[in-house]
Amino acid sequence: QVQLVESGGGLVQAGGSLRLSCAASSRTFSSYAMGWFRQAPGKEREFVAAISWSGGSTYFAAFVKGRFTISRDNAKNTVYLQMNSLKPDDTAVYYCAASRGLYSDYDRELRYETWGQGTQVTVSS
Numbered sequence: 001q002v003q004l005v006e007s008g009g010g011l012v013q014a015g016g017s018l019r020l021s022c023a024a025s026s027r028t029f030s031s032y033a034m035g036w037f038r039q040a041p042g043k044e045r046e047f048v049a050a051i052s053w054s055g056g057s058t059y060f061a062a063f064v065k066g067r068f069t070i071s072r073d074n075a076k077n078t079v080y081l082q083m084n085s086l087k088p089d090d091t092a093v094y095y096c097a098a099s100r101g102l103y104s105d106y107d108r109e110l111r112y113e114t115w116g117q118g119t120q121v122t123v124s125s
Helices: none
Strands: 004-007 010-013 018-024 033-039 046-051 058-060 068-073 078-083 092-099 119-124
Touching (some): 004 092, 018 033, 018 119, 033 068, 033 078, 046 078, 058 068, 078 092
Parallel strands (some): 010 119
Antiparallel strands (some): 004 018, 018 078, 033 046, 046 058, 068 078, 092 119
């Protein structure tokens, strides 16, 4: 089973940028669709973005509004979340997740079998 480790979180001022990385242990990483979710204090976890196994299809939550991009490097077994124009509302723990299935609704948590431990992103105003 794939194991996922997120990195790249931290403290940033509003309007700044961060790039999150999620490194996967599996040699079959390229067969997984990958997603990013986040959970703010006192709120439920929510979908942020997802990318198909090939990288040919990407999906975003409406609140991203062109500020975030998701990409992957299958040679490095890594998926990235580039976050620009960050807002205080983006403060949350960000999780990456892996899905072996082929779905049209990667915004649903149940599509993912494996989750990372999360990385904290804090955006100050």
